[in-house]
Amino acid sequence: MSAILPAIPIRLEKRTERTPSWVQAATPVGAFLFAFVIVTVILLAGGHNPLQSYNAMLQASVTSTSAISQTLVSATPLLLTGLAAAVAFRMGIWNIGGEGQLYIGAICASGVALAIGAHGIGLALPAMILAAMVGGALWAAIPGLLRAYLNANEILTSLMLNYTAGLLLDWLINDSNSYWRDTSGASAYLVAHGKTIPGAANWPAIGGGNFSVPFGFLVGLVLAALLFVLVRHTWLGYQLRVTADNPGVGRYAGMASKRNFVIVMLLSGAIAAIAGASQVGDFTHILDPTGLQSPQYGYTGIVVAALGRYNPLAVVISALLLGAITNAGINVQSATFPQSLTGVIEGIILFCVLGSEIFSRYRVRVGAEKATVAA
Amino acid sequence: MPNEPDRRVALAAYAVTKRFPGVVANDNVDFEVLGGEVHALLGENGSGKTTLCKMLTGMYQPTAGRIEVDGKSVVMHSPADAHHNGIFMVHQHFSLVERLTVAENVMLGWSLDGSRIRFKRRKAEQEVARLAEQYEMPVDAGKMIGDLSIGERQRVEILKALCRGARVLILDEPTTVLTPQEAERLFASVRGLAKAGNSVIFISHKLHEVLAVSDRVSVLRRGVMTGTVELGDHAAAVDRKELARMMVGREIELGRRQRAARAQEAATAGLEIKELVVHNDLGTLAVDRINLNVAAGEVLGVAGVAGNGQREFAEAIAGVRPRSGGEVFVGGTPVRSGRPLAALAAGMAFVPEDRMGIGLASGIDVAENLVLKSFRTGAFSRGPLIRRGRVVDNANTLLSGYELRGGPSSLVGQLSGGNAQKVLLAREMASQPKVLVIAAPTRGLDVGVTETVRKLIAEAADSGTAVVMISEDLDEVLDLADRVAVMSGGRITGIVDAEGADVEEIGLLMMGQEQAA
Numbered sequence: 080m081s082a083i084l085p086a087i088p089i090r091l092e093k094r095t096e097r098t099p100s101w102v103q104a105a106t107p108v109g110a111f112l113f114a115f116v117i118v119t120v121i122l123l124a125g126g127h128n129p130l131q132s133y134n135a136m137l138q139a140s141v142t143s144t145s146a147i148s149q150t151l152v153s154a155t156p157l158l159l160t161g162l163a164a165a166v167a168f169r170m171g172i173w174n175i176g177g178e179g180q181l182y183i184g185a186i187c188a189s190g191v192a193l194a195i196g197a198h199g200i201g202l203a204l205p206a207m208i209l210a211a212m213v214g215g216a217l218w219a220a221i222p223g224l225l226r227a228y229l230n231a232n233e234i235l236t237s238l239m240l241n242y243t244a245g246l247l248l249d250w251l252i253n254d255s256n257s258y259w260r261d262t263s264g265a266s267a268y269l270v271a272h273g274k275t276i277p278g279a280a281n282w283p284a285i286g287g288g289n290f291s292v293p294f295g296f297l298v299g300l301v302l303a304a305l306l307f308v309l310v311r312h313t314w315l316g317y318q319l320r321v322t323a324d325n326p327g328v329g330r331y332a333g334m335a336s337k338r339n340f341v342i343v344m345l346l347s348g349a350i351a352a353i354a355g356a357s358q359v360g361d362f363t364h365i366l367d368p369t370g371l372q373s374p375q376y377g378y379t380g381i382v383v384a385a386l387g388r389y390n391p392l393a394v395v396i397s398a399l400l401l402g403a404i405t406n407a408g409i410n411v412q413s414a415t416f417p418q419s420l421t422g423v424i425e426g427i428i429l430f431c432v433l434g435s436e437i438f439s440r441y442r443v444r445v446g447a448e449k450a451t452v453a454a
Numbered sequence: 455m456p457n458e459p460d461r462r463v464a465l466a467a468y469a470v471t472k473r474f475p476g477v478v479a480n481d482n483v484d485f486e487v488l489g490g491e492v493h494a495l496l497g498e499n500g501s502g503k504t505t506l507c508k509m510l511t512g513m514y515q516p517t518a519g520r521i522e523v524d525g526k527s528v529v530m531h532s533p534a535d536a537h538h539n540g541i542f543m544v545h546q547h548f549s550l551v552e553r554l555t556v557a558e559n560v561m562l563g564w565s566l567d568g569s570r571i572r573f574k575r576r577k578a579e580q581e582v583a584r585l586a587e588q589y590e591m592p593v594d595a596g597k598m599i600g601d602l603s604i605g606e607r608q609r610v611e612i613l614k615a616l617c618r619g620a621r622v623l624i625l626d627e628p629t630t631v632l633t634p635q636e637a638e639r640l641f642a643s644v645r646g647l648a649k650a651g652n653s654v655i656f657i658s659h660k661l662h663e664v665l666a667v668s669d670r671v672s673v674l675r676r677g678v679m680t681g682t683v684e685l686g687d688h689a690a691a692v693d694r695k696e697l698a699r700m701m702v703g704r705e706i707e708l709g710r711r712q713r714a715a716r717a718q719e720a721a722t723a724g725l726e727i728k729e730l731v732v733h734n735d736l737g738t739l740a741v742d743r744i745n746l747n748v749a750a751g752e753v754l755g756v757a758g759v760a761g762n763g764q765r766e767f768a769e770a771i772a773g774v775r776p777r778s779g780g781e782v783f784v785g786g787t788p789v790r791s792g793r794p795l796a797a798l799a800a801g802m803a804f805v806p807e808d809r810m811g812i813g814l815a816s817g818i819d820v821a822e823n824l825v826l827k828s829f830r831t832g833a834f835s836r837g838p839l840i841r842r843g844r845v846v847d848n849a850n851t852l853l854s855g856y857e858l859r860g861g862p863s864s865l866v867g868q869l870s871g872g873n874a875q876k877v878l879l880a881r882e883m884a885s886q887p888k889v890l891v892i893a894a895p896t897r898g899l900d901v902g903v904t905e906t907v908r909k910l911i912a913e914a915a916d917s918g919t920a921v922v923m924i925s926e927d928l929d930e931v932l933d934l935a936d937r938v939a940v941m942s943g944g945r946i947t948g949i950v951d952a953e954g955a956d957v958e959e960i961g962l963l964m965m966g967q968e969q970a971a
Contacts, residue, residue, distance in 0.1 A: 312840050314835060317822065317829065321818060327811050331812040332826045333773075
């Protein structure tokens with residue numbers, strides 16, 4: 080009974096001191112690398128040469144200025160939805176509704192662009208962002224208020240609203256003669272599609288030659304910095320952190336926890352909606368139901384946020400990483416790198432990163448307990 | 455008299471050392487438990503009691519030294535190995551399934567006849583009933599655990615161990631959850647077990663319990679065994695202070711608070727509670743029309759068995775829980791119901807019993823926890839931004855007198871219970887409150903921190919604060935309070951002066967018998 084023990088004991092000891100910051104940083108990096116070890120095995124099992132596949136990935140995503148520009152295009156929506164998820168999840172609020180909030184953002188932004196886009200970018204750009212933020216915030220307010228005042232689980236309500244928003248998108252373009260749908264000319268009825276927004280409402284890209292940074296990505300960078308300051312260095316952020324850590328303490332100290340809950344939901348929804356506005360303003364210039372729904376940016380944003388451990392600044396890096404992988408999937412569709420592999424990679428990365436949490440909370444000891452340890 | 459007790463060494467640790475990274479939890483400890491004795495293990499939190507017991511029950515392996523059972527050296531890799539050797543531990547938190555019966559719990563993962571498949575209910579119930587009778591631990595074998603009192607559940611835990619052949623029982627702070635009456639019964643059971651030849655290791659912080667129940671006492675301090683004292687029949691003669699000194703290594707005051715100086719202040723209004731009615735989270739009546747006045751500079755102790763409405767009472771006064779009826783006045787001003795900020799503004803400080811549950815945010819650092827109630831004042835702000843420097847300065851100032859292990863940037867969740875209580879007290883006393891409501895002030899704290907907390911309560915009263923101290927520890931209430939209000943079933947069943955109080959009378963009040971008018 081007593082001898083059933085592994086030859087090399089591995090023990091987990093709970094960390095009693097604050098986790099060193101290098102461990103906090105190294106853990107997701109290590110998890111990321113470990114994920115690629117698994118991916119390598121999968122590639123080998125599929126009869127691919129991993130080196131060729133990785134080489135193709137790098138060429139598509141990082142080894143030239145145009146490749147980097149492409150990566151930024153893929154990273155832009157992920158950065159914004161990642162920030163939206165990070166701010167909510169960091170505060171212990173499980174907003175799964177980034178996907179739907181993104182659709183609503185795209186609807187609002189394209190509507191505004193169609194209405195006033197011709198008046199020039201100086202008016203159109205802020206108006207599009209503002210309209211998207213208001214729409215996304217209101218959409219997110221539904222699960223927020225339901226949770227705060229009726230105690231309805233926000234995971235379920237925000238998830239359900241994603242489908243609602245998706246159906247609304249489809250209806251606007253495919254099943255109605257809405258303001259967004261292009262109803263001029265015969266082709267409009269062959270394949271239903273949205274109206275193209277005026278060229279003056281196209282968001283500017285920053286850069287030159289074959290290197291360019293989407294405007295939405297810059298918006299994301301600014302938001303990341305603002306969110307970091309909000310969470311760490313403001314009293315509102317302090318109250319949110321306290322309530323997230325322990326709602327009982329928030330109540331005990333007289334914090335308006337329901338109000339704070341709704342504020343976070345509004346903020347998260349508004350940010351996710353900017354991702355939708357950026358899709359319309361930066362890239363597609365029309366409201367495209369299929370193009371918005373198939374990449375599932377809202378859900379991938381949750382992966383991005385988790386990979387960045389819900390820290391807004393780290394989310395920038397994780398968005399770039401996942402952007403590069405997504406980009407590789409889009410541009411290297413070949414025998415060496417099947418596109419479906421990107422989903423597999425993202426899943427494995429998320430799995431490894433969440434699993435690696437244990438290393439930041441516990442210390443791992445391998446080998447027998449030594450008799451001499453410096454005291 | 456039963457047979458002459460077996461006086462051989464049943465379980466022993468010799469020269470046992472246990473090191474953790476950076477810490478020597480047990481340093482060359484010798485510890486012998488004789489057959490048929492109750493051996494108390496006394497020591498402050500962090501003194502190494504738990505580590506020693508974990509080695510005796512196979513949860514840890516010693517770094518050096520050896521453990522012997524019946525004189526034979528053994529290596530135990532798991533609690534199952536310890537069970538094999540007849541060594542069982544009853545933890546503070548019971549491992550019972552509420553929706554199973556007593557007999558089912560006793561037999562869980564076990565079998566009387568080796569059958570792994572069939573559960574013979576009647577046989578199991580008979581066996582449990584037999585053991586219960588043998589050791590005078592009455593409990594109905596067919597009842598659901600969920601329907602039992604805490605004391606009865608503890609008996610089930612002990613029976614579970616006995617049924618599996620326990621010869622050495624380790625009881626970890628067994629009385630923290632019990633009423634005084636239940637504790638008395640436990641002591642009787644423990645004596646009975648010892649008489650039958652079993653050994654009991656009794657872990658406790660409480661000196662009077664140790665003196666009441668043990669044959670010998672061993673004291674651990676900072677991982678070192680400072681001595682073993684034979685109590686024999688001379689328990690009364692052993693100096694409590696002597697044992698306390700062995701525990702903390704210095705003279706400590708466990709005496710009563712001096713109450714003489716403050717008579718003239720007694721007229722000043724502190725806290726007034728009128729017809730207070732409070733419901734608990736489930737919507738049932740928890741506090742039923744309580745009237746109390748606490749003068750400035752007075753300590754009112756609220757005694758009673760946990761779960762008689764004390765928690766709801768404290769939270770309602772502090773504004774954390776809405777009142778269903780009645781009024782609360784601080785220094786003559788009415789305080790609105792369920793508004794912590796209004797109570798705070800009126801001069802209310804509240805140290806809740808559930809420190810980590812509502813008092814402190816464990817994932818936030820010490821400095822930020824210390825401004826939980828004062829961050830709105832603007833003293834720590836530049837616009838909407840936090841002035842971190844001032845927050846840290848505030849922490850250093852408040853903690854200067856507290857000997858806190860860890861600094862302003864330590865996470866509260868990584869502090870020991872005693873240090874967390876210091877942070878909580880430092881914050882609550884910082885506002886120089888008119889009223890302090892403090893619940894379970896020293897629960898789970900070691901003697902050193904207990905002393906600090908008691909001193910602070912006395913100082914608060916001396917500086918004119920009206921103190922409401924809610925505690926299950928009657929000795930503590932009697933030591934510190936001017937008057938004792940006894941709570942039972944959501945009502946104050948009586949108020950007595952602490953000076954010369956009759957403990958038996960208080961016990962009766964605790965059980966719900968109302969005081970004659």
